[in-house]
Amino acid sequence: MNERERGDRILNFYNDKRRMPSYREMLKLFSFKSTNAVHKLVEKLITAGFLSRDGSGHLVPGEGWGQVRMLGLVEAGFPTAVEEVELDTLSLDDWLIEKKExxxxxxxxxxxxxxxxxxxxxxxxxxxxxxxxxxxxxxxxxxxxxxxxxxxxxxxxxxxxxxxxxxxxxxxxxxxxxxxxxxxxxxxxx
Amino acid sequence: MNERERGDRILNFYNDKRRMPSYREMLKLFSFKSTNAVHKLVEKLITAGFLSRDGSGHLVPGEGWGQVRMLGLVEAGFPTAVEEVELDTLSLDDWLIEKKExxxxxxxxxxxxxxxxxxxxxxxxxxxxxxxxxxxxxxxxxxxxxxxxxxxxxxxxxxxxxxxxxxxxxxxxxxxxxxxxxxxxxxxxx
DNA sequence: AGTATAAGTGAACACCCGTTCACCAGTCAA
DNA sequence: TTGACTGGTGAACGGGTGTTCACTTATACT
Known part of the structure; x- marks a missing residue:
């Protein structure tokens, strides 16, 4: 299981439950047995940009890891699985809604x-x-x-x-x- | 400040930071001085449907309190501020995207x-x-x-x-x- | 006036959280 | 073979978390 896959698994948890998993929950998510393993993984995912921390140190989904992968023109065709990593992703809500109220x-x-x-x-x-x-x-x-x-x-x-x-x-x-x-x-x- | 307004303030925090505020953070949000006041407020907001708890007791945004308020036909006109409470709300992401992968x-x-x-x-x-x-x-x-x-x-x-x-x-x-x-x-x- | 009821204070508590330290096994290069 | 590095285990710790209890204040209804 590579880094990308693990980041996705955490972000899927977030999309499901509308909150980040705790380290103990990630234990089960990755079949780890030590929260330290999670800790190290999270630190790597943060530097990789999958996750990030807000001002008060809480874990949040990384910038630019919204919901949908955005591609170019239709004529350009689909990229291969390898290229996908490079793509920009965004949340439709954030993209379309300026003033939610x-x-x-x-x-x-x-x-x-x-x-x-x-x-x-x-x-x-x-x-x-x-x-x-x-x-x-x-x-x-x-x-x-x-x-x-x-x-x-x-x-x-x-x-x-x-x-x-x-x-x-x-x-x-x-x-x-x-x-x-x-x-x-x-x-x-x- | 009424209940609706306070629920909105919490959900705005969530939309900004992509996570729920802790009780101590809500202290500042509402200028309370005791976390117990927050506790009681949260319990009420949960029964009111603004917030809810997931399986493991963590606080999450309530069902149906997504991003946008949905109205009827254009011809029907806008409802008054009072009626707005009754409206359904939804997240564009959840509505449009079935399989995010x-x-x-x-x-x-x-x-x-x-x-x-x-x-x-x-x-x-x-x-x-x-x-x-x-x-x-x-x-x-x-x-x-x-x-x-x-x-x-x-x-x-x-x-x-x-x-x-x-x-x-x-x-x-x-x-x-x-x-x-x-x-x-x-x-x-x- | 009297009294429920709602709303907030302040302090205490048990627990879960993220972090850290010491340690171990495997891998890869010098 | 040695040494450094990566990726994981296991245990311990301090602090933040939500909860609870006892008490106070304000509002509203007889």
């Missing part, structure tokens, strides 16, 4: 944003924020109704434009309040 | 799947697996080249079909090996 996941209804690649049933990750620019896809309340559209501006007036020629732009009669900005689109295949 | 993230190149809502620059979450069905979007190697297409079957023969009328279906001359199945598409706006 104000981030929400919505299911999309309707086909009004089809030309932006957003289809009925997709999930959109939105952030409640005041920092909106024209051109962003926003969730807004216009005249009492909720929709998701492009935010546009013409002669100083903001309006909403769908990404579907079958729908008409929405010029607010009374109120146009931007509630959230779409940060990402996630489509999951069953 | 064989899951990879690829950046899409080309427009051949545009009608499936997959555009150049999107990220696709793929899983190296043998369980492929016709109709799935797959990453495959045909005659030495790598592409992502729909997997189709006609008269017992498997071929690849793009989701773009400008491209032609690919009937393998020599080899067609399915490398991975596309499980999800993620488009991130900057």
């Amino acid at each position: 104000s981030t929400y996941l919505l299911r999309v209804k309707g086909e009004s944003m089809i030309n932006a690649g957003i289809r009925e049933g997709d999930m959109v990750l939105v952030e409640k924020t005041a920092r909106v620019k024209t051109g962003d896809i926003v969730v807004a309340e216009v005249d009492g109704e909720w929709t998701m559209k492009y935010l546009r501006e013409k002669s100083g007036e903001r309006y909403l434009e769908p990404a579907n020629p079958d729908f008409q732009p929405i010029f607010p009669r009374e109120t146009l309040s931007i509630v959230a900005v779409v940060k990402a689109v996630i489509r999951k295949y069953t | 064989s899951t990879y993230l690829l950046r899409v190149k080309g427009e051949s799947m545009i009608n499936a809502g997959i555009r150049e620059g999107d990220m696709v979450l793929v899983e190296k697996t043998a369980r492929v069905k016709t109709g799935d979007i797959v990453v495959a190697e045909v005659d030495g080249e790598w592409t992502m297409k729909y997997l189709r079957e006609k008269s017992g023969e498997r071929y690849l079909e793009p989701a773009n009328p400008d491209f032609q279906p690919i009937f393998p001359r020599e080899t067609l090996s399915i490398v991975a199945v596309v499980k999800a598409v993620i488009r991130k706006y900057t």
Whole structure:
């Protein structure tokens, strides 16, 4: 069993249980009989970057050992098992979510944003924020109704434009309040 | 400071440091002066579902308190602050990734799947697996080249079909090996 | 006013944690 | 063959951990 494999085993424990194993638990994990063996192994895994310590000395998963291995372009093909070590890994949560308190996941209804690649049933990750620019896809309340559209501006007036020629732009009669900005689109295949 | 707020503060610590705070650390977190106060608070947060204990009694984040709050349809609008408590939350990682060891993230190149809502620059979450069905979007190697297409079957023969009328279906001359199945598409706006 | 109940203090305790020390077996190079 | 190095055992230790007990203070309900 090599170093990489052992690091993976610890990180799998973390992913399962949402916490690091104690040295005594690692005894069983590796069939060791002395916590000192674990101690030495952990020190090596730390210098190797699999694990690390936070400010107060507690063991935490190493930087850049998130959940998914990221590869290059599709055309480039898959790397061999040997190369995999070099790859960057990341957690989707950390990658997509900037402010967890104000981030929400919505299911999309309707086909009004089809030309932006957003289809009925997709999930959109939105952030409640005041920092909106024209051109962003926003969730807004216009005249009492909720929709998701492009935010546009013409002669100083903001309006909403769908990404579907079958729908008409929405010029607010009374109120146009931007509630959230779409940060990402996630489509999951069953 | 109410219960919800205190639970959030602990979970924020967890999201920051990737581990649970100790009772002594929570002292500072809540400006308490006795670990017993923390103890009682934690017990309440556990019965409230914010936190929980794993098999060996260690403190872990409660079930269903992942990263993102999930809401209903866009048309439904945002709930008020009071209602938010009722919402389901989940971790994108847990939701999207089934087998972490064989899951990879690829950046899409080309427009051949545009009608499936997959555009150049999107990220696709793929899983190296043998369980492929016709109709799935797959990453495959045909005659030495790598592409992502729909997997189709006609008269017992498997071929690849793009989701773009400008491209032609690919009937393998020599080899067609399915490398991975596309499980999800993620488009991130900057 | 009286009294439960909730919420926090302060101290004590047993236990588990990570660390360390001394020691041993195998391997590989000089 | 010697010597250094790697990877493991076994035991011991100090400190941090969660828990518990007795007590105090504040809030709320008759």
